Amino acid sequence: MEQPTMTQTPQSDTFTALNKHQYANLFTYRKNGEAIKTPIWFALKNGKIYVVTTKNAGKVKRIRNNGRVMIGPSDARGTPLGETMEARARVLGPDEVEIAKAALDEKYGLFKAVFDFFMTVRGVERDWVEITPA
Numbered sequence: 001m002e003q004p005t006m007t008q009t010p011q012s013d014t015f016t017a018l019n020k021h022q023y024a025n026l027f028t029y030r031k032n033g034e035a036i037k038t039p040i041w042f043a044l045k046n047g048k049i050y051v052v053t054t055k056n057a058g059k060v061k062r063i064r065n066n067g068r069v070m071i072g073p074s075d076a077r078g079t080p081l082g083e084t085m086e087a088r089a090r091v092l093g094p095d096e097v098e099i100a101k102a103a104l105d106e107k108y109g110l111f112k113a114v115f116d117f118f119m120t121v122r123g124v125e126r127d128w129v130e131i132t133p134a
Contacts, residue, residue, distance in 0.1 A: 014133040015044055017082055018073055025078055026051065026131075027070035028062035028089070035070070036062065039078040041112075042071075042131075043103035049087070049131035050100035060127050063089045071131060086134040091127050100128040 018024055024042050027035045038059050043050050049071065053060060063069065072084030092100060105112050119126065 014085055014087070015047065015049055015071075017085075018042070018044060018049070018071070021073040021081060023074050023076050023078075024049075024071050025074040025080060025084065026059065026089075027084070028059045029066050029068060030062060031065060037078055039074050039076060041104065041108060043100075043107040045099060045103035047133070050103045051129040051131065052100065052104055052126050053129065055125040055127050057127070060091060060129070063091055063129060068134075069131060087131045088134055089129050089131045092130055096130075097128040100130065 022041070023039050026038050026040045026042075028038070029035055036058065040051050040053070067088045067090055069087050069089045070084045071087050072080055073082040074080050108115075
């Protein structure tokens with residue numbers, strides 16, 4: 001797997017490069033240190049990035065084991081569209097997910113509503129992830 005290249009950015013500006021993008025590559029790390037790239041939908045709110053994923057996703061397991069991540073803009077297929085930044089991720093608890101849901105709903109609108117509908121109909125459980133500057 002390709003290793004991401006890292007840039008140093010002031011914390012206040014860390015995620016502004018992602019503002020104009022619909023997708024990002026999220027790199028999580030296996031216990032052996034191997035970086036795993038996953039293209040994701042994300043929303044930026046109050047200087048933090050929020051992501052929704054299935055509860056049994058490999059990235060959730062990797063984040064629970066190691067909160068160190070890299071994130072950078074991409075297209076839907078994961079082709080990088082800019083610099084990758086170091087960050088910290090954590091899985092949100094049930095009482096913390098509302099800000100993440102609202103941020104993603106606001107950004108993706110109808111597409112997110114359709115996605116949520118089918119996930120609910122299929123009975124898919126979800127986890128919400130918060131990503132902060134490193």
